[in-house]
Amino acid sequence: MKKVGILGGTFNPIHHAHLAMAQAAMEQYQLDKVLFMPSKNPPHKEKSEIASDEHRTRMIQFAIEGIPGFSFSDFELRRNGITYTSDTLSLLKEKHPDWHIYFIIGGDSLLTFEQWHKPEKILQYCTVLAAPRKKIKYSETKKLCKKISRKLSGNVLPFQMRQQRISSMQIRKKIKMGEELTGLCPERVSCYIKLHGLYGIQPFSFPPDCIKKQDINKCLSSTLKPGRYFHTLGVADTAVLLASCHGYSSEAELRRAETAGLLHDCAKYFTEQEQISICEKEGIDISPVEKKNPALLHGKLGAFFAKNRYGIQDSEILSAIRYHTTGRPDMSVLEKIIYVADYMEPNRHIDCTPYSLHEVRKTCFQDLDRGVFMIMENTLHYLSQQNNVIDEMTAEAYEYYAKQQTEKGE
Ligand code: DGI
Numbered sequence: 001m002k003k004v005g006i007l008g009g010t011f012n013p014i015h016h017a018h019l020a021m022a023q024a025a026m027e028q029y030q031l032d033k034v035l036f037m038p039s040k041n042p043p044h045k046e047k048s049e050i051a052s053d054e055h056r057t058r059m060i061q062f063a064i065e066g067i068p069g070f071s072f073s074d075f076e077l078r079r080n081g082i083t084y085t086s087d088t089l090s091l092l093k094e095k096h097p098d099w100h101i102y103f104i105i106g107g108d109s110l111l112t113f114e115q116w117h118k119p120e121k122i123l124q125y126c127t128v129l130a131a132p133r134k135k136i137k138y139s140e141t142k143k144l145c146k147k148i149s150r151k152l153s154g155n156v157l158p159f160q161m162r163q164q165r166i167s168s169m170q171i172r173k174k175i176k177m178g179e180e181l182t183g184l185c186p187e188r189v190s191c192y193i194k195l196h197g198l199y200g201i202q203p204f205s206f207p208p209d210c211i212k213k214q215d216i217n218k219c220l221s222s223t224l225k226p227g228r229y230f231h232t233l234g235v236a237d238t239a240v241l242l243a244s245c246h247g248y249s250s251e252a253e254l255r256r257a258e259t260a261g262l263l264h265d266c267a268k269y270f271t272e273q274e275q276i277s278i279c280e281k282e283g284i285d286i287s288p289v290e291k292k293n294p295a296l297l298h299g300k301l302g303a304f305f306a307k308n309r310y311g312i313q314d315s316e317i318l319s320a321i322r323y324h325t326t327g328r329p330d331m332s333v334l335e336k337i338i339y340v341a342d343y344m345e346p347n348r349h350i351d352c353t354p355y356s357l358h359e360v361r362k363t364c365f366q367d368l369d370r371g372v373f374m375i376m377e378n379t380l381h382y383l384s385q386q387n388n389v390i391d392e393m394t395a396e397a398y399e400y401y402a403k404q405q406t407e408k409g410e
């Protein structure tokens with residue numbers, strides 16, 4: 001049997017005590033893993049006080065990333081209607097008959113455990129592990145465990161941990177007072193909260209003209225998924241290399257290439273549906289093709305965020321972000337650099353035709369226009385294979401660079 005711990009809760013937001021609790025349970029009961037399983041907005045809590053499922057999910061993922069044995073589960077979020085723990089556990093057990101489930105709770109929850117929905121059913125499917133929490137010290141947790149175990153004939157066991165006086169409510173209060181969250185939750189979580197303006201604060205934006213690379217990095221690394229973030233770093237580095245090869249090499253130009261590379265996908269942490277609604281809210285036009293293929297929107301929206309969140313005023317940078325997905329006829333040097341860097345950065349591993357990635361990479365360093373053309377040819381090939389509609393801008397750009405290449409060849 002696999003020993004699997006489940007830590008449920010609203011995680012609104014996740015904090016260090018959650019992590020410590022999962023860690024202590026895992027160590028003391030030799031669990032193979034612990035699943036962090038956020039619940040949907042419970043009916044008895046004020047809706048506006050609870051961050052969306054999407055936000056809470058991202059904060060959890062950021063908080064547990066890289067910690068051995070910890071993983072995220074959207075099992076409860078995906079269920080409809082009221083979710084009772086007893087039902088969740090029985091469904092989980094049905095899906096994973098080889099799991100021995102350990103349901104992790106705070107000792108204070110033991111006080112009301114018997115009033116939960118079907119507590120004996122809960123104990124039929126799992127062992128409950130309880131930690132000392134709030135006013136319930138370890139000795140009392142132990143007593144409560146014994147009492148409930150006996151009364152409901154199940155396994156309720158205590159585990160020890162150093163008590164931490166952290167609660168999500170306290171964090172939300174601190175945020176409203178404008179206080180720092182140091183020591184309460186992982187740095188990436190507090191950055192996420194500020195950047196997105198959760199729990200009633202103004203979304204963070206950089207003051208114009210004082211954007212530092214570290215600040216951009218910090219924001220990106222706490223909003224983008226890890227793979228996307230590494231891609232972004234790859235594009236920034238590649239853009240700087242390309243810029244220095246193609247005479248776009250003053251210090252200011254290199255910095256521009258880097259900034260545009262870093263920010264080109266900054267809107268990509270939103271789901272496609274969210275991107276559509278943000279565009280609608282902000283009055284950013286959506287063409288019918290974009291509506292059908294929302295993957296096309298993140299260039300426009302990225303330029304919008306770069307300007308309004310990151311305080312970028314340089315129109316060259318904004319335009320490079322704007323057109324990085326489709327390209328456009330007669331691009332500026334920086335637009336071309338970002339367009340090709342996006343395709344060829346070292347983390348990309350794609351099988352492409354008619355030009356291999358190796359050929360594309362080599363060419364882009366020698367002849368930028370030819371590189372742009374090759375990528376457009378590959379993209380059109382890919383899109384037609386996928387039966388995808390070609391965006392008007394993509395088509396116009398291709399026509400321009402195809403013509404240019406023929407003229408050059410003549
Ligand atoms: O954001 P990245 O993944 O780094 O790369 P990107 O900005 O080039 O976006 C790639 C996506 O854009 C890919 O899913 C294909 C899509 N795309 C690019 N041009 C067109 C397009 N999709 C449609 N339907 N039509 C286009 O013309």
Ligand code: FE
Nearest residue numbers: 264265324325
């Ligand atoms: Fe992109």
Ligand code: FE
Nearest residue numbers: 231264265342
């Ligand atoms: Fe990209």
